[in-house]
Amino acid sequence: MWICATCAVEHDEQPDVCAICADERQWVPASGQAWTTLAELHHAGVRIAVRELEPDLFALHASPGVGIGQESKVVRTPAGLLLWDPLGYVDDEAVAAVRALGEVTAVVASHPHMFGVQVEWSHALGDVPVLVAEPDRHWVAREDPVIAAWQGDLEILPGVMLSQPGGHFPGSAVVHWAAGAQGRGVLLSGDTLFANPDRTSVSFMRSYPNRIPLSGAVAERVARHVTRRPFDRLYNNFDGVIPADATAVVLRSAARHAAWTRGDHDALT
Template identity: 45%
Template sequence: MPAWICWTCGVQQAESDTPPASCPICTDERQYVGWEGQRWTTMAELAGERASELREEEPGLLGIGTQPSFAIGQRALLVSTPNGNVLWDCVSLLDDAARAEVARRGGIDAICLSHPHFYAACVEWADAFDAPILIPEADRQWIQRPSDRVRLWQDSVEPVPGLTVARIGGHFDGAAVLHWPAGAEGRGALLTGDTVTVVQDRDWVSFMWSFPNLIPLDPATINQIVERIAPLEFDRIYGGWWGRVVIHDGAAAVRRSADRYLARLRGERPA
């Protein structure tokens, strides 16, 4: 039986003879059902229409996207370390080119995910590389394709020695970031998906309950995000899409972006 993939969000569902009636990810107010209604595809159909796009983001960091773009268009990141490799976030397509390149780099020791919108075909990737999928307990309800490979965690987890995934909340209760101390030439990198999203002005980031529907977060949650990120040392931020990178001064970008966000919520305008 196929594991159907939602055309709008790209998240794969449990195997079934016929497509589900709806996608729970898309009917939630943080996402949306496409204007043409609920549509489904399969991994085989995607492989016939699209191909993986592989880019070296920096030494030890491989970007994995899909060309032409599919669903919400994110790219995953493979972090390679001396202690093992971690796939951060996921995409809906796994083709021969991506499989071969990831295998050449040593495979995947764990898959970690920023939030449910980026779960994509994580079970397919986990099965291909015999890897566990680490999902925060707080987002258990959003797992669309159950698997024995799923491992639930609470506030933080170390998928391989030297890498830390921390739950910061916000976009989802289990929204998380991955801290890579060796990234950015040893200055540290934070991989965020869009739990902390890098905006068009790449000196800044932002935070939302819903990005497509433009629903903001509340002040208490913004403060919580900043507080949970504060202990992590990093200079660079990798968001969830190609080019969405804060190159330098990432920790300060989070703080000043939160201050700006909170000021606008209070009704303050720039001088």
């Protein structure tokens, strides 16, 4: 099993270039395609830390960073755990830390950039299902019987709903966790909606590293989709958070995005 050094997505074999990185939403380094393995990453000192974000929501972070460097989230419910946006690295200590929280029901990535070593995580956790959005199924570079496609809305655990607003990728997914934020609801948005540093707005992009925006119509469509269910707090796939009033933030940000892409504010430029 090979891991792309740039995006940390697992592969069955080494192609000339990682297809995910060659796509316009990602990038191949000027030095060329490079590969690594779990053994090499372990030897380099990569370790995973677990921290609690709020009651029953945890973050997994690899240090030094691996690939894109996302922060996985673990949602805990009485019926089991959801591992969201799996890291591009896993070891026995990290598995033990996750198991100490409960039994994982499924591994799900918000979109192909976040696949990480999803199959490896599944195997380490007892071959739990790896759910991949049907529109993005063709991006999987390591096939395994644990992979299952899904579409639409899926209640993966009681009160934990997966859905696919699309945007960044056609199958880009989010998690609505009804019990989060003391019952006011939490949205785990991946980078379908990216919490900005100001903590009062979100971004809608086809590519973040290459600065390709989505249209205003798509931003508003995504916002309408995710606000079908209430949420007060939003976490992206790194350490970004909208701590409160996140539903209003999403709708306001989509309207602002649409206005700028229409040219409403060109006089300011």
